[in-house]
Amino acid sequence: MKRVALLLAGCGNRDGSEIHESVYTILALSKAGAEIVYFAPDREQYHVLNYLTGKPMPEKRNILLESARISRGNIKPISQANLNDFDALIMPGGAGAGKNFCDFIIKGTDGTMMPDVKEFIMAVHKAGKPIGAICIIPAILMLMFKNTGLKITPGLDKEWLNTGKKMGVEVEMKSSSEITVDEKFRIVSTPAFMNDAPFNEVYQGIEKLVNKILEWI
Helix, strand or coil, X not given: CCEEEEECCCCCCCXXXXXXXXXXXXXXXXXXXXXXXXXXXXXXXXXXXXXXXXXXXXXXXXXXXXXXXXXXXXXXEHHHCCHHHCCEEEECCCCCHHHHCECHHHHHHHCCECHHHHHHHHHHHXXXXXEEEECCHHHHHHXXXXXXXXXXXXXXXXXXXHHHHHHCCEEEECCCCCCEEECCCCEEEECHHHCCCCHHHHHHHHHHHHHHHHHCC
8 A cells, every 4th residue: 555644734724734735635645545644843833823813822832733633643753754654745735834844934035944844855855755745835845955946836926936036946837726747856746725726626736746646656
């Protein structure tokens, strides 16, 4: 059975992983008969937001514990990940991933990756395992693969074309039902909720991404 790792950033699109994108990925993998293994950083998340007001709350939460809400408790810290235990990696998006995996949301193209996440993703890449990037994750991979010519899609906003030129990557404008495939880097991306798209289109794109990833393993 093909085994795919999901890297989660918490629970909730504004301060963790986007829940719908996470569930759609899980559903698509389940439909395809793949086994899922879950990972997340074991550290404090950037902040906690009140989803009614959008304002920060005076509390702290752990990324791993929050991610366990999505994985139904079956999850390990990335520090315990073994590359032999999975064949590919997929990362759902959410603004929280752009805060808990890196500081792209805060610093933009001058941002940097969090060391634990960078080490994990780079180990997967160097092992030749396919990577699926959803929503904001393509922007995070831009930080990792600056000036490499990586081909990726963060959505339909044309400002991403300028961002891509600045960071030395090739940006494709795609709808949420579409994917971009980089055969050289073995990376598949889809915009999901980076576009103002209905839920069914987001699922279509994620399912296409999942199926392409599974073709490679």
